[in-house]
Amino acid sequence: MSEPATWSGTSKETATPVVEVRDLHVSFQGRVGIGAGLAGRSATVARAVDGVNLQLHQGEVLALAGESGCGKTTLARTIMGLERPKEGEILFEGVSLGTSTKILREYRRRVQIVFQDPTAALNPRQTIYESVAEALRIHGITRQDGMPEEELVARALARSGLRPPERFFLLYPHELSGGQRQRVVIAGCLVLEPEVIVADEPVSSLDASVRGEILKLLLGLRDDFGIAMLVVTHDLGLAWTIADRVAVMYLGRIVEIGPTEEVLTRPFHPYTQALLQVVPEAGGLSRPQLTGEAPDPTRIPEGCRFHPRCPQVVSGEASAAGVEDRCRGEDLALIELQPGHFAACHLAAARGTGTLSPSPNPPRPAEGT
Amino acid sequence: MTVLSVRDLEVAYKTQVGPIPAVRGVSLDIESGEVLGLAGESGCGKSTIVNAILRLLPAGTQVSGEVLLNGEDVLAMKPGRMRAVRWTQASVIFQGAMHALNPVQRIGDQLAEAIVIHGQADEREAMVRVGALLEQVGLPPRRLRDYPHELSGGQKQRVMIAMALACSPSLVIADEPTTALDVMVQAQVLRLLNELQRELGLAMLFITHDLSVLVEVCDRLAIMYAGKIVEEGPSQEVFGRPAHPYTAALAAAFPAVGDPRFRRKPSGLGGDPPQPDAVPSGCSFHPRCPVAFEPCPDTDPDLYPAGKGRRAACLLVRDGVEVTS
Numbered sequence: 001m002s003e004p005a006t007w008s009g010t011s012k013e014t015a016t017p018v019v020e021v022r023d024l025h026v027s028f029q030g031r032v033g034i035g036a037g038l039a040g041r042s043a044t045v046a047r048a049v050d051g052v053n054l055q056l057h058q059g060e061v062l063a064l065a066g067e068s069g070c071g072k073t074t075l076a077r078t079i080m081g082l083e084r085p086k087e088g089e090i091l092f093e094g095v096s097l098g099t100s101t102k103i104l105r106e107y108r109r110r111v112q113i114v115f116q117d118p119t120a121a122l123n124p125r126q127t128i129y130e131s132v133a134e135a136l137r138i139h140g141i142t143r144q145d146g147m148p149e150e151e152l153v154a155r156a157l158a159r160s161g162l163r164p165p166e167r168f169f170l171l172y173p174h175e176l177s178g179g180q181r182q183r184v185v186i187a188g189c190l191v192l193e194p195e196v197i198v199a200d201e202p203v204s205s206l207d208a209s210v211r212g213e214i215l216k217l218l219l220g221l222r223d224d225f226g227i228a229m230l231v232v233t234h235d236l237g238l239a240w241t242i243a244d245r246v247a248v249m250y251l252g253r254i255v256e257i258g259p260t261e262e263v264l265t266r267p268f269h270p271y272t273q274a275l276l277q278v279v280p281e282a283g284g285l286s287r288p289q290l291t292g293e294a295p296d297p298t299r300i301p302e303g304c305r306f307h308p309r310c311p312q313v314v315s316g317e318a319s320a321a322g323v324e325d326r327c328r329g330e331d332l333a334l335i336e337l338q339p340g341h342f343a344a345c346h347l348a349a350a351r352g353t354g355t356l357s358p359s360p361n362p363p364r365p366a367e368g369t
Numbered sequence: 370m371t372v373l374s375v376r377d378l379e380v381a382y383k384t385q386v387g388p389i390p391a392v393r394g395v396s397l398d399i400e401s402g403e404v405l406g407l408a409g410e411s412g413c414g415k416s417t418i419v420n421a422i423l424r425l426l427p428a429g430t431q432v433s434g435e436v437l438l439n440g441e442d443v444l445a446m447k448p449g450r451m452r453a454v455r456w457t458q459a460s461v462i463f464q465g466a467m468h469a470l471n472p473v474q475r476i477g478d479q480l481a482e483a484i485v486i487h488g489q490a491d492e493r494e495a496m497v498r499v500g501a502l503l504e505q506v507g508l509p510p511r512r513l514r515d516y517p518h519e520l521s522g523g524q525k526q527r528v529m530i531a532m533a534l535a536c537s538p539s540l541v542i543a544d545e546p547t548t549a550l551d552v553m554v555q556a557q558v559l560r561l562l563n564e565l566q567r568e569l570g571l572a573m574l575f576i577t578h579d580l581s582v583l584v585e586v587c588d589r590l591a592i593m594y595a596g597k598i599v600e601e602g603p604s605q606e607v608f609g610r611p612a613h614p615y616t617a618a619l620a621a622a623f624p625a626v627g628d629p630r631f632r633r634k635p636s637g638l639g640g641d642p643p644q645p646d647a648v649p650s651g652c653s654f655h656p657r658c659p660v661a662f663e664p665c666p667d668t669d670p671d672l673y674p675a676g677k678g679r680r681a682a683c684l685l686v687r688d689g690v691e692v693t694s
Binding site: 067068069177178179180207208209210211212213214215216219234235236237238239240241242260261264265274275276277278279280281284285289290291294 | 619
């Protein structure tokens with residue numbers, strides 16, 4: 001068997017990715033008390049993002065999934081330029097962002113974010129018109145496509161499904177429902193005609209019956225305007241519904257990435273398998289589940305970072321395959337196990353591509369059967 | 370034996386513009402050893418029902434109907450009797466364990482307090498009981514000396530569960546017990562609740578907006594919309610083959626991973642859940658209903674039989690038309 005190719009951060013696809021992240025590290029310094037400082041102890045460092053490579057192509061919806069504390073929100077915030085990376089770089093259309101204010105300003109117009117809670121994201125004392133127009137004013141745009149501000153705001157509101165837009169101009173956020181507020185937030189992104197939207201749990205604060213409509217809107221934006229989307233979510237059902245590719249994060253690293261159908265129905269990594277097993281479903285309580293809490297990014301284990309919780313290590317599967325020592329002692333990068341489908345797992349790599357583990361989640365029987 | 374029986378419960382909150390109905394005629398029964406799931410979106414009145422059962426509603430709220438707890442009408446109890454019944458007969462696991470515990474008191478003391486106040490044991494015996502309770506919910510008994518901030522979210526929720534069990538109630542109400550928790554921890558807490566419920570033969574009312582969680586833990590489901598139950602029946606059947614169009618829409622919001630019917634096809638309802646002060650006429654769901662027809666805006670449907678052990682409040686069900694496409 002030939003040595004599988006390792007994920008180098010460069011794609012086989014010829015087109016330049018809209019956003020590319022190379023070997024990104026973000027860490028947060030803890031505080032040291034006076035006593036501990038005098039005793040010579042240094043601050044704990046949380047490595048929230050610990051070496052991430054990622055590419056987002058035009059018109060692609062990429063879901064970033066994982067438990068809370070895995071670094072998915074920090075990664076999204078860093079891509080937005082809201083956190084400063086310790087190492088690594090972010091490229092927009094092939095150009096490194098660096099620290100140039102001018103490039104960053106342009107970048108922040110073309111990459112927009114949708115936060116989880118629209119009520120917190122909107123200023124309660126600003127009218128809907130002001131909230132949407134503010135983005136234009138910050139970027140000094142008075143006319144675009146031959147349209148004045150008012151028409152641009154109206155067009156953005158209409159595109160996000162608030163029709164007729166004029167009816168919403170003078171309303172305040174408290175006069176709208178949760179779903180409408182999220183549409184206003186999305187209009188605030190659209191008014192700048194971005195190439196990329198980063199959405200951090202875009203529907204988890206919304207009512208269940210409203211979620212579908214917001215997801216339809218997001219997918220429509222991709223189809224109509226070719227906007228690339230990075231959707232941060234803990235909900236694999238959501239990833240299944242809208243994403244082209246899924247990246248699963250664990251303790252600051254992407255441990256598996258690939259096409260949605262592949263990752264969510266034929267996962268290689270034991271962590272992805274564990275996540276799929278806790279998706280609530282009828283009869284799901286009898287399925288095996290991981291014990292323990294979400295891990296602590298100040299104490300990342302040696303070797304494969306998942307090995308202390310890995311069911312394959314505990315059950316002796318890894319030992320039987322002769323990789324247990326590597327699991328415990330050897331850190332690893334993503335390995336391409338199927339075309340476009342990468343996972344960071346010694347066991348999956350040792351087994352190669354021949355033996356796929358069966359899907360833990362067979363499709364629900366069709367209705368009426 | 371029927372532990373909880375709610376009959377024609379109506380609750381209207383007092384506001385400056387007059388009473389606003391939050392619950393508009395709800396009846397439900399829970400047998401001992403049974404788990405009933407109550408699902409619905411924010412503002413549908415599900416938490417109001419919890420508060421009505423334990424009489425925790427603000428003063429001035431209009432409540433009518435009957436809430437029979439082990440055969441005794443809660444709404445007619447004197448305050449002293451009410452205090453005795455709370456926790457010894459019915460207890461609640463509230464949502465957001467993070468805020469429900471006193472941050473400056475050791476968790477052991479908080480648990481013991483509930484036992485001592487209800488006169489079930491003196492302080493020494495109570496502490497022994499607390500140790501056993503913690504063990505029951507999967508925490509080492511030595512943790513009773515911890516303060517809430519020393520525990521993780523999942524551990525705090527376990528303490529809340531221990532607290533709900535402290536006085537051996539016959540009914541436990543779980544009000545969104547896992548919403549604030551992470552996916553992996555949520556699965557652990559759900560399994561714990563499920564095991565305890567079976568072991569102790571508890572009657573349980575499980576409330577959440579997450580239909581997929583309810584299917585996992587409940588025997589029967591009741592779906593609420595705008596203050597009324599619109600569908601009820603065995604949970605797998607209600608979720609798998611909804612009779613009411615609202616249930617169908619709600620079920621579709623929780624897609625099964627791997628099911629091609631949901632792939633790249635987000636489905637939802639237009640519009641928003643109604644405000645309690647502006648509930649539409651007739652069937653309250655008709656403005657958002659994909660299959661509404663002429664009589665819907667004028668006729669408020671009752672719960673009609675919809676198969677074995679199932680009922681649904683939809684005129685199509687009354688007329689025997691299959692709703693699910």
